[in-house]
Amino acid sequence: MEKEExxxxxxEKLPSPTTSAETLRRLWTDILDLPDISFDDDFFLCGGNxxxxxxLLIKIQREYHINLPPDSIxxxxxxxxxxxxxxxxxxxAREYHPLIFPLRDEGTLPPLFCIHPLGGWMDHYLKILTAIxxxxxxxxxxxxxxxxxxxxxxxxxxxxxxQVDAIRTVRKTGPYYLLGFSNGGILAFELACQLxxxxxxxxxxxxxxxxxxxxxxxxxxxxxxxxFPGPVLGKIPAFFExxxxxxxxxxxxxxxxxxxxxxxxxxxxxxGAKSLPESVRDRHAAVHYKENALAHFPKESHANMIVQLNxxxxxxxxxxxxxxxxxxxxxxxxxxxxxxxxGWRSLITGTCEVIEVPGDHTNLFDEPHISxxxxxxxxxxxxxx
Numbered sequence: 001m002e003k004e005e006x007x008x009x010x011x012e013k014l015p016s017p018t019t020s021a022e023t024l025r026r027l028w029t030d031i032l033d034l035p036d037i038s039f040d041d042d043f044f045l046c047g048g049n050x051x052x053x054x055x056l057l058i059k060i061q062r063e064y065h066i067n068l069p070p071d072s073i074x075x076x077x078x079x080x081x082x083x084x085x086x087x088x089x090x091x092x093a094r095e096y097h098p099l100i101f102p103l104r105d106e107g108t109l110p111p112l113f114c115i116h117p118l119g120g121w122m123d124h125y126l127k128i129l130t131a132i133x134x135x136x137x138x139x140x141x142x143x144x145x146x147x148x149x150x151x152x153x154x155x156x157x158x159x160x161x162x163q164v165d166a167i168r169t170v171r172k173t174g175p176y177y178l179l180g181f182s183n184g185g186i187l188a189f190e191l192a193c194q195l196x197x198x199x200x201x202x203x204x205x206x207x208x209x210x211x212x213x214x215x216x217x218x219x220x221x222x223x224x225x226x227x228f229p230g231p232v233l234g235k236i237p238a239f240f241e242x243x244x245x246x247x248x249x250x251x252x253x254x255x256x257x258x259x260x261x262x263x264x265x266x267x268x269x270x271x272g273a274k275s276l277p278e279s280v281r282d283r284h285a286a287v288h289y290k291e292n293a294l295a296h297f298p299k300e301s302h303a304n305m306i307v308q309l310n311x312x313x314x315x316x317x318x319x320x321x322x323x324x325x326x327x328x329x330x331x332x333x334x335x336x337x338x339x340x341x342x343g344w345r346s347l348i349t350g351t352c353e354v355i356e357v358p359g360d361h362t363n364l365f366d367e368p369h370i371s372x373x374x375x376x377x378x379x380x381x382x383x384x385x
């Protein structure tokens with residue numbers, strides 16, 4: 001009886017042919033910028049190419065939360081054929097936790113969990129999937145807020161707590177393998193700490209181009225804005241900060257940052273706390289949010305990104321008992337001058353291996369840099385079988 005109910009429930013979730021066709025036509029129109037597209041038109045005869053085929057594939061995967069082979073658009077070049085592909089995939093797909101997106105769900109090695117960067121999706125990890133051993137399953141962990149009605153947690157620890165629950169639906173016990181890019185690296189670090197606190201082993205913790213949270217420095221900036229309000233006095237801290245940032249190699253800059261961290265960790269960080277208290281969160285967010293900071297991201301995603309950014313800015317990390325691998329595109333001169341580990345070494349008990357990668361934070365996942373990043377990640381993960 002339970003099996004029959006499961007089959008019925010699955011069939012009810014299958015995408016309607018009419019709905020899917022209209023949704024796909026909308027995706028095609030967004031990419032090809034054509035007004036009249038029929039369900040029998042060929043994507044490539046309508047002007048599509050290899051790059052736009054990848055874009056369409058990513059949009060379809062995001063829309064339906066399913067994993068598709070890279071050559072799917074070539075094998076199913078019309079909307080009608082893509083509808084059939086989606087229904088066939090949905091009929092045989094395994095049911096996952098809402099936050100789990102299977103990038104590759106086959107293999108005998110322990111799975112790698114890739115934590116979403118700012119925005120909540122896993123597009124970046126699709127670009128490095130081919131570099132990961134084909135015998136290792138790879139799962140993306142998406143963020144809340146991508147589905148209607150979803151509410152984002154306001155702290156990193158609350159976000160990670162839910163993601164730990166999601167991970168355990170795939171793999172109940174360790175060892176766990178975690179990878180996080182940008183803001184996803186901060187989430188991956190907290191995930192690793194929570195898994196350890198629950199008695200599990202974290203064998204691999206890899207972070208891609210992200211610095212340790214500079215919460216203490218941002219807290220003092222907030223404090224300065226509170227102590228020196230107004231149009232005149234309020235400019236004093238900003239002037240001082242701008243001068244120091246312009247001279248990141250100066251000893252006085254490093255001394256001030258180290259002093260702030262020392263005072264913060266000894267006197268301001270409450271034992272057991274992982275985020276700043278609610279009493280300072282609003283002020284903290286107001287001081288650090290810049291209107292143009294998210295200008296290059298889609299406008300509809302800004303609200304979610306602001307919540308995620310604020311969560312990371314008030315996060316106070318604990319210590320991870322193990323090793324960490326940092327794939328770094330360069331030093332963080334502003335928050336961690338002279339520190340190649342970008343602050344992570346002080347937050348772990350093991351070694352912090354820094355693997356240099358080309359490019360910068362904005363083009364790291366673009367050619368020609370992505371090819372080298374793939375090689376570095378592949379070589380490192382090969383040691384963990």
